[in-house]
Amino acid sequence: MKLRLKPINQNSYLPVHVQLKEQLKHLILSGELEVGERLPSIRALAGYLRINRNTVARVVAELEREEYVDTRRGSGVFVVEPPAGREDLKRQRLLERVMEQARAEGVSVEDLGYELLARAGAPAREKVRIAFVECNRPQVEQFSAELEEQLPVEVEGLLIEELENRLGGEQEPPWRLVATTFFHVQEVEALAEPRGIETVALMVEATVETISHLSELPAGTTVGVVGNSPACTRNLTSSLQGAGLENLEIQTVEDYRDTQRLRDVLARARVVVCGAEPAARIAEMDTPEQLRIIVEDRTLEKAGIEMLGRMIRA
Secondary structure (H helix, E strand, C coil), rough: CCCCCCCCCCCCCHHHHHHHHHHHHHHHCCCCCCCCCCCCCHHHHHHCCCCCCHHHHHHHHHHCCCCHHHHHCCCEEEEEECCCCCCHHHHHHHHHHHHHHHHHCCCCHHHHHHHHHHCCCCCCCCCEEEEEEEEHHHHHHHHHHHHHCCEEEEEEEEHHHHHHHHHCCCCCCCEEEEEEEEEHHHHHHHHHHCCCCCEECCCEHHHHHHHHHCCCCCCCCCCEECCCCCHHHHHHHHHHHHHEEECCCEEEECCCCCCCHHHHHHHHEEEEEHHHHHHHHCCCCCCCCCEEEEEEEEECCCCHHHHHHHHHCC
């Protein structure tokens, strides 16, 4: 029997555990998580995403019940081939074909959605005003643009400190909800919830890939964490440590513009985790040949954007 889940409160369109579940389902159905691939441990996912372990365990149990994954005692959780003929798989494949065709023809997915609604007799909706919050300006601008391109939304991009000032005034904020990445969901929620504004956490493409790569490193490996700001660096470091990667030696650079500190860490590290802007700066420097760069801020995961779109349309 399928478990019926209630929202956390009247303003919560979709709980965090459903957000995670839908995104993992999408990764499996789209083939980004391949059949036979082992998922990160519950502890690793919970720590990295900064959510309760029980929440992740619940998601895994539901995915196993729905035959997306299989738990093998002593080995972990593995992706399995979804049964043929299931409706969600058919729907997923149809959506992918339609979206790919739209992109190939240069048709806006948003405009296509409006046309489908019109032909089905449903009125097209006005754009919804939301906020997107991150710890550095390049990601704010990049992710805000991605959301506006793919959803009927008007996004106000804010840094975390700007959100605090925006919510501290007497004027009521014009947004229905605030979106952020899983790295910052706790601090954003602490600011938005007292004003009755829903917080939605989105995953970035590199999340599962990053923790999988890092978990395979030998104990004692030096990993550099290079951020655009102290807040970004603290959150990324906390996520890595919470993912059960205590066997790694983590060296941090709070601001990649601190050239001396950056050079010191690059000289010792075997792997560096950073955003696109620090990565571009590192590429200009003379670094050891064996140094591996993992760029953590690629794009928002498609399943998360689709989930946000369903929330807005609801």
